[in-house]
Every structure is written in structure tokens, then in C-alpha cells.
Amino acid sequence: MRVTALSGGVGxxxxxxxxxxxxxxxxxxxxxxxxxxxxxxxxxxxxxLRVCPDIDTVLYTLGGGVHEAQxxxxxxxxxxxxxxxxxxxxPPDWFSLGDKDFGTHIARSLWLGQGLSLSQVTARLAQxxxxxxxxxxxxxxxxxxxxTHVVVDEGEGPRAVHFQEWWVRMRAAVPAERFVxxxxxxxTPAPGVxxxxxTADVVLLPPSxxxxxxxxxxxxxxxxxxxxxxxAPVVGVSPLVSGRPVRGHADACxxxxxxxxTSAAVATLYADFLDGxxxxxxxxxxxxPDGVRTLARPxxxxxxxxxxxxxxxxxxLGRDLRGR
Amino acid sequence: MRVTALSGGVGxxxxxxxxxxxxxxxxxxxxxxxxxxxxxxxxxxxxxLRVCPDIDTVLYTLGGGVHEAQxxxxxxxxxxxxxxxxxxxxPPDWFSLGDKDFGTHIARSLWLGQGLSLSQVTARLAQxxxxxxxxxxxxxxxxxxxxTHVVVDEGEGPRAVHFQEWWVRMRAAVPAERFVxxxxxxxTPAPGVxxxxxTADVVLLPPSxxxxxxxxxxxxxxxxxxxxxxxAPVVGVSPLVSGRPVRGHADACxxxxxxxxTSAAVATLYADFLDGxxxxxxxxxxxxPDGVRTLARPxxxxxxxxxxxxxxxxxxLGRDLRGR
Numbered sequence: 001m002r003v004t005a006l007s008g009g010v011g012x013x014x015x016x017x018x019x020x021x022x023x024x025x026x027x028x029x030x031x032x033x034x035x036x037x038x039x040x041x042x043x044x045x046x047x048x049l050r051v052c053p054d055i056d057t058v059l060y061t062l063g064g065g066v067h068e069a070q071x072x073x074x075x076x077x078x079x080x081x082x083x084x085x086x087x088x089x090x091p092p093d094w095f096s097l098g099d100k101d102f103g104t105h106i107a108r109s110l111w112l113g114q115g116l117s118l119s120q121v122t123a124r125l126a127q128x129x130x131x132x133x134x135x136x137x138x139x140x141x142x143x144x145x146x147x148t149h150v151v152v153d154e155g156e157g158p159r160a161v162h163f164q165e166w167w168v169r170m171r172a173a174v175p176a177e178r179f180v181x182x183x184x185x186x187x188t189p190a191p192g193v194x195x196x197x198x199t200a201d202v203v204l205l206p207p208s209x210x211x212x213x214x215x216x217x218x219x220x221x222x223x224x225x226x227x228x229x230x231x232a233p234v235v236g237v238s239p240l241v242s243g244r245p246v247r248g249h250a251d252a253c254x255x256x257x258x259x260x261x262t263s264a265a266v267a268t269l270y271a272d273f274l275d276g277x278x279x280x281x282x283x284x285x286x287x288x289p290d291g292v293r294t295l296a297r298p299x300x301x302x303x304x305x306x307x308x309x310x311x312x313x314x315x316x317l318g319r320d321l322r323g324r
Numbered sequence: 325m326r327v328t329a330l331s332g333g334v335g336x337x338x339x340x341x342x343x344x345x346x347x348x349x350x351x352x353x354x355x356x357x358x359x360x361x362x363x364x365x366x367x368x369x370x371x372x373l374r375v376c377p378d379i380d381t382v383l384y385t386l387g388g389g390v391h392e393a394q395x396x397x398x399x400x401x402x403x404x405x406x407x408x409x410x411x412x413x414x415p416p417d418w419f420s421l422g423d424k425d426f427g428t429h430i431a432r433s434l435w436l437g438q439g440l441s442l443s444q445v446t447a448r449l450a451q452x453x454x455x456x457x458x459x460x461x462x463x464x465x466x467x468x469x470x471x472t473h474v475v476v477d478e479g480e481g482p483r484a485v486h487f488q489e490w491w492v493r494m495r496a497a498v499p500a501e502r503f504v505x506x507x508x509x510x511x512t513p514a515p516g517v518x519x520x521x522x523t524a525d526v527v528l529l530p531p532s533x534x535x536x537x538x539x540x541x542x543x544x545x546x547x548x549x550x551x552x553x554x555x556a557p558v559v560g561v562s563p564l565v566s567g568r569p570v571r572g573h574a575d576a577c578x579x580x581x582x583x584x585x586t587s588a589a590v591a592t593l594y595a596d597f598l599d600g601x602x603x604x605x606x607x608x609x610x611x612x613p614d615g616v617r618t619l620a621r622p623x624x625x626x627x628x629x630x631x632x633x634x635x636x637x638x639x640x641l642g643r644d645l646r647g648r
Contacts, residue, residue: 048434080402084427088452090434099423102430103408110372110414128412 001032003315004200004232006141008039008213009054010071010247011239011301013061015206018307020062020134022315025308029315033135035196037223039208040118040140041148041181041216044164046095047085049105050112053164054213055122056104058138063129065100071247074100094169117143119190139196141217144187148216150256151177163212172249176256179212181219189222197226202318204311205236205274207246207299210266211253227273233321235276235314238263241299242282264288276317278310293321325356327639328524328556330465332363332537333378334395334571335563335625337385339530342631344386344458346639349632353639357459359520361547363532364442364464365472365505365540368488370419371409373429374436377488378537379446380428382462387453389424395571398424418493441467443514463520465541468511472540474580475501487536496573500580503536505543513546521550526642528635529560529598531570531623534590535577551597557645559600559638562587565623566606588612600641602634617645 007016016036023029039054053072060066060074067073077098086093097105104125111121118140126138148163152174160180166172197203208214218224227234239250240263251261259265263279267289270277277294279286284296295317301307331340340360347353363378377396384390384398391397401422410417421429428449435445442464450462472487476498484504490496521527532538542548551558563574564587575585583589587603591613601618603610608620619641625631 047430048437049430078402078404078423080423081405081427081430084424085431088427088431088448090431099402099404099426100408102423102426103405103412106371106373106405106426106430107409107412107414113372124412 001029002035002199002201003032003204004035004037004196004202005204005206006037006039006208006214006217007054007058007206008208009042009057010061012054012206012208012213013058013066014071014301014307015208015237015311016058017061018301018304018309019204019311019315020136021304021308022312023135026312031135033137035137035139035192035200037139037141037193037196037217038122039213039216040142041146041212042163043145043147044162046092046097046105047090049102049109051097051105052108052118052122052140055125055138055140056101059104059125059129059131062131062134062136065129074098077101092165092169095164117190119143119192137192137196139192140190141193141220141223142187143190144183146181146183146187148212149180149182151180153177167249172252176252178256179253181216184219187220189220193220194222194226197223197230197232200230200232201322202315203227203230203232203234204314204318205234205270207237207239207301209245209248209250209253210239210269211250211257215269224273233275233318234270234273235278235318235321236267236270236274237310237314238266238277238279238283238299240266240283241280246300262286267292275321276314278314278317293317325353326359326523326525327356327528328359328361328520328526329528329530330361330363330532330538330541331378331382331530332532333366333381334385336378336530336532336537337382337390338395338625338631339532339561339635340382340460341385342625342628342633343528343635343639344460345628345632346636347459350636355459357461359461359463359516359524361463361465361517361520361541362446363537363540364466365470365536366487367469367471368486370416370421370429371414373426373433375421375429376432376442376446376464379449379462379464380425383449383453383455386455386458386460389453398422401425416489416493419488441514443467443516461516461520463516464514465517465544465547466511467514468507470505470507470511472536473504473506475504477501491573496576500576502580503577505540508543511544513544517544518546518550521547521554521556524554524556525646526639527551527554527556527558528638528642529558529594531561531563531625533569533572533574533577534563534593535574535581539593548597557599557642558594558597559602559642559645560591560594560598561634561638562590562601562603562607562623564590564607565604570624586610591616599645600638602638602641617641
């Protein structure tokens with residue numbers, strides 16, 4: 001089975017890890033392949049190095065190297081480089097990277113500087129983390145450098161800050177007036193992205209942030225059209241449980257675009273291509289958009305088996321929609 | 325007293341640390357300033373980052389952060405970044421940098437990328453290590469990127485390798501046919517370098533490698549002429565004890581340029597500007613070039629007081645030569 005998934009960071013990565021676990025435990029899914037289209041709007045140049053937070057979170061999580069409690073970054077990290085940069089007074093001081101993580105960013109920046117595309121760089125990193133051996137292809141949504149900026153007003157008029165500054169330094173507590181994706185007007189989908197959507201058997205939207213993760217990927221020219229046009233059923237997993245994001249600040253992001261923080265409202269963002277919608281049990285009785293087959297399941301990814309159950313339910317819903 | 329010193333890496337840095345200790349313990353030298361002109365021929369771009377081995381060794385040694393037994397790099401280092409780059413298969417595998425050291429190189433590369441000159445970058449690093457507070461100004465010999473290459477023949481004809489590859493990977497065991505400094509033809513002395521030589525009260529040549537450290541600095545257009553022309557006495561310290569380098573591979577370097585590994589022969593390399601020559605006791609009875617006042621002292625820098633004694637003897641010789 002060819003599965004294609006759009007993914008942001010922690011939520012997407014944990015869902016994908018569950019998906020792989022579900023495939024591993026399901027004999028009839030043996031030989032399935034998973035193509036992940038990762039959000040690169042979070043990407044940022046820090047300390048002169050190119051950092052791809054969502055891509056790296058997927059790599060580390062699927063490769064078994066993630067800091068489990070934190071959800072991102074490497075396990076068993078040290079912070080010697082960060083400490084030295086602090087001693088040298090190199091800003092920003094609000095973004096902390098571990099030493100092993102720096103290794104990733106140094107390699108990525110070196111390779112990009114040598115002329116490799118982000119796709120090619122990501123393929124090398126995926127190799128290091130064993131993704132090809134697990135049938136996983138990780139594609140950045142685009143090789144064009146794009147950056148999500150957030151327009152905020154802290155009392156001195158509106159100004160745009162990098163998404164990471166809003167997310168990490170401001171903890172999304174300063175209201176976002178809107179999101180602007182610098183570079184998106186000249187972005188093209190990375191090689192393989194549109195084909196992965198068009199030729200999939202099922203397309204999954206993990207419970208990633210619908211605005212600044214999935215929403216950004218949908219903004220890459222051609223992606224939304226490919227989702228509308230694909231013969232594959234598109235099944236989404238709601239990022240909201242009991243009207244709140246399980247983690248992150250999806251509610252603050254939805255508020256910025258005038259969308260209520262409800263599973264039903266999030267589904268409307270995808271209404272033009274969504275076929276199936278997996279919601280939390282707490283939303284079982286809520287009316288969802290017409291024409292979308294909705295299924296309620298417990299959506300808390302408390303551990304890998306729980307995530308596997310959720311991914312399995314999404315996949316089964318997709319298989320049902322295409323008649324298996 | 326205004327002291328100007330040319331310096332390579334470990335030997336130069338230890339000598340300079342001794343010089344500062346000697347100034348600190350000598351009341352009549354209170355308020356002295358030391359300008360160090362550092363060799364940048366060793367500089368290399370590794371993992372996409374600009375590394376200045378000799379400059380960094382001076383910074384770390386004078387700033388109290390050096391790995392004492394090793395002579396270079398940082399004390400109490402970890403190697404997480406290096407390990408990750410190894411896992412990613414990023415060459416070279418023969419040059420190991422510690423995590424704190426990586427912090428230096430990341431900051432330097434960032435600042436160079438922002439358009440700062442190597443002089444400006446070095447001044448920032450010197451600030452972090454407290455050098456200005458000790459009256460020390462550290463100047464790279466040039467802001468022009470230059471690199472010492474070594475022509476070797478491993479049986480397949482001559483080829484040029486970076487100095488660091490010859491020094492570190494080959495351990496200088498493959499005979500050097502000659503040294504070529506890429507970029508030197510278009511290099512200019514960094515701001516302040518020539519003035520520091522011209523206006524000094526004493527110019528010192530620490531026991532650095534006469535070919536690939538001091539010799540490279542002397543090759544920067546204008547430096548040798550400034551040494552010939554300065555009114556300050558120029559006093560050198562022999563890098564050889566009993567006809568052997570105390571550390572490093574000065575003998576292999578001298579051999580490549582057809583010079584015997586003796587204190588007398590090294591003095592001839594400096595004959596056009598050298599006024600005083602400090603040699604080891606073991607060379608006390610050896611004839612040195614005419615017109616150079618020679619003094620014999622124990623030259624092993626076994627600890628900081630020993631280095632201070634050597635630096636003090638060199639400084640005193642200079643002061644004698646200029647009539648104090």
C-alpha cells in the first residue's frame with residue numbers, strides 16, 4: 001500500500017511512528033511504503049546554520065533518536081556549543097540547540113552550500129536515520145527556502161517576526177494578526193511531492209497544526225490542487241481533543257485566521273478535498289461537514305501502541321473509502 | 325613597553341602566556357602592551373566552517389581555556405557534534421573538533437558570513453577570552469583567506485594537500501617537497517600589522533615553527549620589509565633544543581626547504597632582520613650568524629614559570645639591544 005502523509009513536527013512525527021508500528025504489526029500491510037511531505041515553513045537560519053525543525057523531528061522520531069519527553073531534538077543531548085555561543089554573545093538566546101542536533105544542522109548547511117537541494121540533503125539525513133529501510137521517503141514540501149512569519153502587535157504597531165520567534169520566544173502568547181509565508185510566491189513543490197499525492201492509495205493528514213503545519217504545506221502551489229484531484233481518499237486526523245490542541249498552540253493559530261478551535265471547524269479548512277475525518281471520542285456527537293465520513297476514536301497518542309491504533313483507524317477509514 | 329610578537333600555534337601561545345606572566349611579575353613592565361600577529365596559513369574550512377587553528381590556540385591558551393596536555397583545543401571537551409558528523413559520513417574523519425571548539429567556529433563563520441573581516445572576528449573572540457584586559461591585541465597576519473598547501477608525492481606523482489591534512493592526517497611523515505601558500509599573492513597585511521612592527525619597542529619571534537608558522541607570516545607582503553626597517557630590536561627564540569623541535573615537526577618542514585634542523589641554520593632564515601637570538605643551553609657553544617647577539621638559556625617550556633623565564637630572557641635581550 002502506498003501511503004502519503006503531510007506532516008508538521010511533533011504531532012505528525014508521533015502519528016507517523018504509530019503508522020509504521022501499525023504497518024509492522026499488520027501482515028496484510030507488509031511491503032507498504034510511506035511518503036512523508038514535511039512542512040518547511042518553520043525552517044530558520046540560526047547561527048548561520050539552516051535548521052528544519054519539522055523535518056528533523058520526523059527524522060529523529062522515526063529513527064529512534066528523539067528526545068521522547070520533549071518531543072523534538074535528540075535524546076541524551078549536551079549543550080556545549082550552545083554554551084559557547086552564549087559566552088560569545090551570539091543571538092538568539094531563546095533558541096536552544098543540542099550538540100548532536102548541531103551536527104545535523106552543520107551537515108545540512110554544508111551540503112546546501114555545496115549546491116545540493118533540500119530534498120537531496122533530506123534524503124541523506126533520512127539514510128542516516130534508516131528511513132529507506134523502513135519504506136519511508138521523506139520529502140520537504142519544497143526546495144525553495146520559505147519561512148512562515150507572524151504579524152504581531154506588541155503595542156508599537158504591527159511587525160512580522162519569524163514563526164520560531166513567535167512560537168518559542170513568545171510562546172504564541174502574543175496574538176497573531178496573520179501568517180505570511182515569505183518566499184511562497186516563488187516556491188515550487190519539491191520533486192516527487194505532487195506525484196506522491198496523485199499516485200497514493202491513501203493520503204493521510206496527521207494531527208499536525210492545521211494552520212502553521214498542514215496549512216503551510218497546502219499553500220505550496222499545486223499541492224492543494226493535487227489533493228483535490230487525487231483518486232486516493234484523503235483522511236485527516238483532528239489535532240483537537242475536547243476542543244483543545246493536545247500540545248502546541250493550534251488554538252492560537254486558528255484564532256488568528258478566524259476559525260474556532262473545534263474539530264468541525266478544522267475539517268472545513270480541508271473541506272474541498274477531505275474524504276474521511278477521524279475525531280476524538282469527545283467529538284463523537286458533533287456534526288461534521290457534509291460529505292466527509294467521520295469516525296470517532298480516542299485520539300490521545302499516549303504511547304506508540306496508542307498512536308498505532310489511531311494511525312490504523314485512519315488508514316482503515318481510507319481503505320474503506322476506496323473499497324479496499 | 326610595546327611588545328610585538330609573531331606567533332604560530334602551541335609553541336607561540338605557550339611563549340606568549342609566559343610573556344604575560346613575566347610582565348605580571350615584573351613591576352617595571354606594568355602597563356606593557358603585547359600585539360600578537362598570528363599565522364593564518366593553517367586556516368581551513370572544515371564541515372563548512374572556518375577554522376583558524378593557530379589563532380584559536382593563542383586565544384584559548386591566553387584565555388585559560390586550552391586543553392593543557394594537548395596544547396590546542398578546549399579543556400573538558402565533549403565530541404557530540406563530531407560523532408554526529410561521523411554518523412552522517414561527513415568528511416574529513418581525520419580532524420576532530422570538540423563541541424566548545426565548534427562554538428568558536430560557528431560564531432566565526434557566522435560573522436565572516438555577515439561581512440566582518442577576520443580581524444574584526446578575531447577581536448570579538450579576543451574579547452570573549454579577556455585578552456584586551458591583559459593588554460593583548462591579537463591580529464591575524466592578514467584578512468585575506470590564505471592556506472598553506474604542502475606538495476607531497478606518495479608514489480603517484482606530486483600533489484598538493486592542505487597543510488592540516490599533511491600535519492594531522494599524515495603526521496608530517498610523508499616528505500614535503502615544498503610549501504605553497506594559496507592566496508598569498510593577493511594578500512595584504514591585516515590592519516595594524518605593519519604599524520605594530522614599526523612602532524614596537526621590541527619585536528619577538530617565539531619558538532614557533534620557522535617554516536610553516538613564522539615563515540608564513542614573513543611571506544605576507546610588507547611584513548619582512550617592516551621587520552627589516554623597524555627601529556625595534558628583533559629577538560628570536562630558537563624552536564630547536566638539542567637539534568630537535570620540542571614538539572611538532574619543524575625538522576620535517578626545515579628539511580623540505582633544505583635547511584638543517586639546527587638553531588644556527590634557523591637563525592639564517594631571519595638573518596636580514598634578526599638582532600638577538602635566544603638558544604638552548606645545549607647550543608651555547610655553537611657559532612651563530614655574525615651580527616646577531618646570541619644568548620643561551622634553558623628553552624624547555626615545562627610550565628608557565630619556565631616559559632616566563634624564557635620570555636623574560638628574550639625581552640631582556642631586546643631591551644639590552646635597544647639600550648633599555
